[in-house]
Amino acid sequence: MVASDTPPLQIDPLRLEKALAKGGAAPPPRIDLLERVDSTNRWLLARRQDKYPFRGRICLAEHQSAGRGRRGRGWVDLPGGSILFSMGWVFNHPSELSGLSLVVGVALKRALEESGIDGVELKWPNDLLHRGQKVAGILVEIDNDNERCSVVIGIGINVMLDKRGGMEIDQPWTDLSTISGRVIDRTAVAARLSTHLLRALEQFEQQGFSPFQIEWEEADLLRGQRVEVTGGTHPIRGVASGVSEEGSLKLQLDDGTRYRCLAGEVSVRKS
Numbered sequence: 637m638v639a640s641d642t643p644p645l646q647i648d649p650l651r652l653e654k655a656l657a658k659g660g661a662a663p664p665p666r667i668d669l670l671e672r673v674d675s676t677n678r679w680l681l682a683r684r685q686d687k688y689p690f691r692g693r694i695c696l697a698e699h700q701s702a703g704r705g706r707r708g709r710g711w712v713d714l715p716g717g718s719i720l721f722s723m724g725w726v727f728n729h730p731s732e733l734s735g736l737s738l739v740v741g742v743a744l745k746r747a748l749e750e751s752g753i754d755g756v757e758l759k760w761p762n763d764l765l766h767r768g769q770k771v772a773g774i775l776v777e778i779d780n781d782n783e784r785c786s787v788v789i790g791i792g793i794n795v796m797l798d799k800r801g802g803m804e805i806d807q808p809w810t811d812l813s814t815i816s817g818r819v820i821d822r823t824a825v826a827a828r829l830s831t832h833l834l835r836a837l838e839q840f841e842q843q844g845f846s847p848f849q850i851e852w853e854e855a856d857l858l859r860g861q862r863v864e865v866t867g868g869t870h871p872i873r874g875v876a877s878g879v880s881e882e883g884s885l886k887l888q889l890d891d892g893t894r895y896r897c898l899a900g901e902v903s904v905r906k907s
Protein backbone atom coordinates (compact mmCIF):
# COMPACT_ATOMS: atom_id res chain seq x y z
CA MET A 637 0.00 0.00 0.00
CA VAL A 638 1.02 3.62 -0.45
CA ALA A 639 1.47 5.58 2.77
CA SER A 640 -0.90 8.55 2.74
CA ASP A 641 2.02 10.96 3.29
CA THR A 642 4.20 9.58 0.44
CA PRO A 643 4.75 12.61 -1.80
CA PRO A 644 3.69 12.04 -5.42
CA LEU A 645 6.53 12.04 -7.95
CA GLN A 646 6.78 15.31 -9.86
CA ILE A 647 5.92 15.45 -13.56
CA ASP A 648 9.20 15.83 -15.44
CA PRO A 649 8.72 17.73 -18.74
CA LEU A 650 12.06 16.65 -20.25
CA ARG A 651 11.38 12.97 -19.59
CA LEU A 652 7.90 13.44 -21.03
CA GLU A 653 9.31 15.00 -24.20
CA LYS A 654 11.86 12.20 -24.62
CA ALA A 655 9.22 9.52 -24.09
CA LEU A 656 6.99 11.13 -26.72
CA ALA A 657 9.80 11.30 -29.26
CA LYS A 658 10.58 7.63 -28.53
CA GLY A 659 6.89 6.78 -28.95
CA GLY A 660 7.11 8.06 -32.52
CA ALA A 661 5.42 11.47 -32.20
CA ALA A 662 6.66 13.37 -35.24
CA PRO A 663 7.07 16.28 -35.07
CA PRO A 664 7.11 16.21 -31.26
CA PRO A 665 4.32 18.45 -29.97
CA ARG A 666 4.89 21.56 -27.89
CA ILE A 667 4.43 20.70 -24.18
CA ASP A 668 3.74 23.31 -21.48
CA LEU A 669 3.84 22.19 -17.85
CA LEU A 670 2.35 24.84 -15.55
CA GLU A 671 2.67 24.89 -11.78
CA ARG A 672 -0.78 26.43 -11.38
CA VAL A 673 -3.47 27.62 -13.78
CA ASP A 674 -7.23 28.20 -13.65
CA SER A 675 -7.92 25.50 -16.27
CA THR A 676 -5.56 23.79 -18.73
CA ASN A 677 -8.46 23.60 -21.21
CA ARG A 678 -9.07 27.34 -21.03
CA TRP A 679 -5.32 28.08 -21.17
CA LEU A 680 -4.81 25.96 -24.29
CA LEU A 681 -7.97 27.16 -26.07
CA ALA A 682 -6.73 30.75 -25.63
CA ARG A 683 -3.50 29.79 -27.45
CA ARG A 684 -4.99 28.15 -30.52
CA GLN A 685 -3.74 30.97 -32.78
CA ASP A 686 -0.18 31.39 -31.48
CA LYS A 687 3.10 30.32 -33.10
CA TYR A 688 3.13 26.64 -32.06
CA PRO A 689 1.09 24.11 -34.04
CA PHE A 690 -2.17 23.53 -32.18
CA ARG A 691 -2.64 19.97 -33.44
CA GLY A 692 -1.19 17.75 -30.70
CA ARG A 693 -0.10 20.64 -28.48
CA ILE A 694 -0.15 19.63 -24.81
CA CYS A 695 -0.68 21.55 -21.60
CA LEU A 696 -0.30 19.97 -18.16
CA ALA A 697 -0.65 21.56 -14.74
CA GLU A 698 0.19 20.56 -11.20
CA HIS A 699 -2.91 22.36 -9.92
CA GLN A 700 -6.02 24.04 -11.34
CA SER A 701 -7.81 26.75 -9.40
CA ALA A 702 -10.94 26.53 -11.57
CA GLY A 703 -10.81 23.11 -13.24
CA ARG A 704 -13.73 22.62 -15.60
CA GLY A 705 -15.89 19.50 -15.65
CA ARG A 706 -18.79 18.46 -17.86
CA ARG A 707 -22.13 20.24 -17.74
CA GLY A 708 -20.77 23.35 -16.01
CA ARG A 709 -19.42 21.41 -13.04
CA GLY A 710 -15.93 21.91 -11.62
CA TRP A 711 -13.06 19.43 -11.47
CA VAL A 712 -11.34 19.00 -8.11
CA ASP A 713 -7.64 18.27 -7.63
CA LEU A 714 -4.98 18.47 -4.96
CA PRO A 715 -1.66 20.07 -6.04
CA GLY A 716 0.54 17.30 -7.45
CA GLY A 717 -2.10 14.62 -6.85
CA SER A 718 -3.65 14.43 -10.33
CA ILE A 719 -2.82 14.40 -14.00
CA LEU A 720 -4.44 17.54 -15.43
CA PHE A 721 -3.93 17.27 -19.16
CA SER A 722 -5.18 19.05 -22.28
CA MET A 723 -4.37 18.42 -25.93
CA GLY A 724 -5.28 20.62 -28.87
CA TRP A 725 -6.53 19.28 -32.22
CA VAL A 726 -8.05 20.73 -35.38
CA PHE A 727 -10.85 19.19 -37.46
CA ASN A 728 -12.17 20.46 -40.77
CA HIS A 729 -15.83 20.33 -39.82
CA PRO A 730 -17.91 19.79 -36.64
CA SER A 731 -19.51 16.71 -38.26
CA GLU A 732 -16.12 14.97 -37.93
CA LEU A 733 -16.35 15.08 -34.13
CA SER A 734 -18.98 12.43 -33.57
CA GLY A 735 -17.50 9.75 -31.32
CA LEU A 736 -14.44 11.83 -30.43
CA SER A 737 -14.87 11.71 -26.66
CA LEU A 738 -15.38 7.92 -26.80
CA VAL A 739 -12.13 7.54 -28.75
CA VAL A 740 -10.38 9.59 -26.07
CA GLY A 741 -11.79 7.19 -23.46
CA VAL A 742 -10.34 4.21 -25.34
CA ALA A 743 -6.91 5.91 -25.62
CA LEU A 744 -6.95 6.75 -21.91
CA LYS A 745 -7.93 3.21 -20.97
CA ARG A 746 -5.07 1.83 -23.11
CA ALA A 747 -2.61 4.19 -21.38
CA LEU A 748 -3.83 3.12 -17.94
CA GLU A 749 -3.62 -0.58 -18.83
CA GLU A 750 -0.07 -0.09 -20.07
CA SER A 751 0.62 1.52 -16.68
CA GLY A 752 -0.64 -1.59 -14.89
CA ILE A 753 -4.11 -0.25 -14.04
CA ASP A 754 -6.63 -2.92 -15.02
CA GLY A 755 -10.38 -3.19 -14.55
CA VAL A 756 -11.24 0.33 -15.69
CA GLU A 757 -14.67 0.61 -17.31
CA LEU A 758 -16.10 3.24 -19.64
CA LYS A 759 -19.37 4.97 -18.86
CA TRP A 760 -20.96 6.65 -21.85
CA PRO A 761 -20.17 9.22 -22.97
CA ASN A 762 -16.81 9.73 -21.33
CA ASP A 763 -16.24 8.74 -17.71
CA LEU A 764 -13.72 6.16 -16.54
CA LEU A 765 -14.66 4.20 -13.43
CA HIS A 766 -13.08 1.46 -11.38
CA ARG A 767 -15.51 -0.71 -9.37
CA GLY A 768 -18.18 1.98 -9.69
CA GLN A 769 -15.91 4.82 -8.57
CA LYS A 770 -14.81 7.57 -10.90
CA VAL A 771 -11.08 7.68 -11.58
CA ALA A 772 -10.91 9.97 -14.63
CA GLY A 773 -13.06 12.33 -16.68
CA ILE A 774 -12.90 13.82 -20.15
CA LEU A 775 -14.08 17.24 -21.26
CA VAL A 776 -13.91 18.12 -24.96
CA GLU A 777 -14.30 21.82 -25.65
CA ILE A 778 -14.81 23.16 -29.17
CA ASP A 779 -14.16 26.48 -30.82
CA ASN A 780 -15.50 26.95 -34.33
CA ASP A 781 -13.09 29.56 -35.62
CA ASN A 782 -13.19 30.30 -39.34
CA GLU A 783 -14.29 27.17 -41.21
CA ARG A 784 -12.12 24.93 -39.07
CA CYS A 785 -12.93 23.50 -35.73
CA SER A 786 -10.35 23.80 -32.94
CA VAL A 787 -10.83 21.34 -30.14
CA VAL A 788 -9.27 20.98 -26.71
CA ILE A 789 -9.41 17.51 -25.20
CA GLY A 790 -9.18 17.82 -21.43
CA ILE A 791 -8.46 14.83 -19.23
CA GLY A 792 -8.38 14.75 -15.47
CA ILE A 793 -7.01 11.63 -13.73
CA ASN A 794 -7.13 11.18 -9.97
CA VAL A 795 -3.69 9.89 -9.02
CA MET A 796 -3.44 10.44 -5.30
CA LEU A 797 -6.16 12.47 -3.67
CA ASP A 798 -6.64 12.32 0.05
CA LYS A 799 -10.02 12.05 1.72
CA ARG A 800 -9.90 15.72 2.71
CA GLY A 801 -9.43 16.86 -0.91
CA GLY A 802 -11.92 14.32 -2.17
CA MET A 803 -14.66 15.60 0.10
CA GLU A 804 -15.54 18.21 -2.48
CA ILE A 805 -16.17 15.57 -5.15
CA ASP A 806 -19.91 14.99 -5.52
CA GLN A 807 -19.78 11.30 -6.50
CA PRO A 808 -17.93 8.11 -5.47
CA TRP A 809 -14.31 8.43 -6.57
CA THR A 810 -11.02 6.57 -6.45
CA ASP A 811 -7.46 7.21 -7.59
CA LEU A 812 -4.65 5.31 -9.32
CA SER A 813 -2.60 4.88 -6.12
CA THR A 814 -5.54 3.23 -4.36
CA ILE A 815 -6.31 0.98 -7.33
CA SER A 816 -2.72 -0.16 -7.80
CA GLY A 817 -1.42 0.05 -4.22
CA ARG A 818 1.77 1.74 -5.39
CA VAL A 819 3.30 5.16 -5.99
CA ILE A 820 2.38 6.30 -9.48
CA ASP A 821 4.95 7.76 -11.84
CA ARG A 822 2.82 10.55 -13.31
CA THR A 823 5.38 11.36 -16.01
CA ALA A 824 5.21 7.80 -17.34
CA VAL A 825 1.39 7.77 -17.30
CA ALA A 826 1.21 11.19 -18.99
CA ALA A 827 3.70 10.02 -21.66
CA ARG A 828 1.65 6.90 -22.41
CA LEU A 829 -1.52 8.96 -22.48
CA SER A 830 0.00 11.46 -24.92
CA THR A 831 1.33 8.73 -27.20
CA HIS A 832 -1.92 6.72 -27.25
CA LEU A 833 -4.01 9.84 -27.72
CA LEU A 834 -1.94 11.13 -30.64
CA ARG A 835 -2.16 7.74 -32.38
CA ALA A 836 -5.88 7.36 -31.69
CA LEU A 837 -6.67 10.86 -32.95
CA GLU A 838 -4.76 10.26 -36.17
CA GLN A 839 -6.71 7.06 -36.76
CA PHE A 840 -10.00 8.71 -35.80
CA GLU A 841 -9.32 11.53 -38.27
CA GLN A 842 -8.93 8.96 -41.08
CA GLN A 843 -11.52 6.34 -40.14
CA GLY A 844 -13.93 7.81 -37.60
CA PHE A 845 -15.17 5.97 -34.50
CA SER A 846 -15.98 2.56 -36.01
CA PRO A 847 -12.47 0.99 -35.54
CA PHE A 848 -12.79 1.77 -31.81
CA GLN A 849 -16.36 0.53 -31.37
CA ILE A 850 -15.61 -3.07 -30.31
CA GLU A 851 -12.93 -2.07 -27.82
CA TRP A 852 -15.25 0.57 -26.35
CA GLU A 853 -18.08 -1.93 -26.02
CA GLU A 854 -15.80 -4.47 -24.30
CA ALA A 855 -15.37 -1.96 -21.47
CA ASP A 856 -18.97 -0.68 -21.50
CA LEU A 857 -20.14 -0.27 -17.91
CA LEU A 858 -23.77 0.38 -18.79
CA ARG A 859 -24.49 -2.47 -21.18
CA GLY A 860 -27.60 -4.38 -20.15
CA GLN A 861 -28.46 -1.91 -17.37
CA ARG A 862 -31.72 -0.01 -17.03
CA VAL A 863 -30.77 3.64 -17.46
CA GLU A 864 -32.23 7.11 -17.69
CA VAL A 865 -30.72 9.73 -20.00
CA THR A 866 -31.31 13.36 -19.10
CA GLY A 867 -30.21 16.63 -20.63
CA GLY A 868 -32.62 16.73 -23.56
CA THR A 869 -36.19 18.04 -23.58
CA HIS A 870 -37.41 15.06 -21.55
CA PRO A 871 -35.75 12.06 -19.83
CA ILE A 872 -35.41 8.88 -21.86
CA ARG A 873 -35.59 5.46 -20.19
CA GLY A 874 -34.49 2.11 -21.48
CA VAL A 875 -31.90 -0.64 -21.36
CA ALA A 876 -28.41 0.35 -22.55
CA SER A 877 -27.36 -1.86 -25.46
CA GLY A 878 -23.95 -0.63 -26.59
CA VAL A 879 -22.87 2.19 -28.87
CA SER A 880 -23.41 2.84 -32.56
CA GLU A 881 -20.72 3.26 -35.23
CA GLU A 882 -20.95 7.02 -34.65
CA GLY A 883 -20.64 6.72 -30.87
CA SER A 884 -24.30 7.27 -29.89
CA LEU A 885 -25.64 5.34 -26.90
CA LYS A 886 -28.09 2.66 -28.08
CA LEU A 887 -31.15 2.07 -25.93
CA GLN A 888 -33.94 -0.46 -26.04
CA LEU A 889 -36.89 1.57 -24.76
CA ASP A 890 -39.49 0.17 -22.38
CA ASP A 891 -42.01 -0.10 -25.26
CA GLY A 892 -39.53 -2.25 -27.23
CA THR A 893 -38.43 0.43 -29.72
CA ARG A 894 -34.77 1.24 -30.30
CA TYR A 895 -33.36 4.71 -29.68
CA ARG A 896 -29.97 6.40 -30.14
CA CYS A 897 -28.78 9.16 -27.79
CA LEU A 898 -26.26 11.59 -29.24
CA ALA A 899 -25.67 13.44 -25.96
CA GLY A 900 -26.84 13.48 -22.37
CA GLU A 901 -26.19 12.45 -18.81
CA VAL A 902 -26.83 8.81 -17.94
CA SER A 903 -27.84 7.42 -14.59
CA VAL A 904 -28.53 3.79 -13.73
CA ARG A 905 -32.13 3.14 -12.60
CA LYS A 906 -32.57 1.30 -9.34
CA SER A 907 -35.67 -0.66 -10.41
Ligand code: BTN
Pocket residue numbers: 674675676677678700702703704705706707709711719720721722763772773774775790791792793
Ligand atom coordinates in the same frame (compact mmCIF):
# COMPACT_ATOMS: atom_id res chain seq x y z
C1 BTN B 1 -15.74 15.50 -16.14
O1 BTN B 1 -16.59 16.27 -15.69
O2 BTN B 1 -15.75 14.30 -15.89
C2 BTN B 1 -14.65 16.04 -17.02
C3 BTN B 1 -13.48 16.52 -16.21
C4 BTN B 1 -12.32 17.03 -17.04
C5 BTN B 1 -11.25 17.64 -16.17
C6 BTN B 1 -10.02 18.00 -16.96
S1 BTN B 1 -8.66 18.37 -15.90
C7 BTN B 1 -7.76 18.98 -17.27
C8 BTN B 1 -8.72 19.72 -18.15
N1 BTN B 1 -8.82 21.12 -17.74
C9 BTN B 1 -10.03 21.41 -17.23
O3 BTN B 1 -10.37 22.52 -16.78
N2 BTN B 1 -10.82 20.32 -17.29
C10 BTN B 1 -10.14 19.19 -17.89
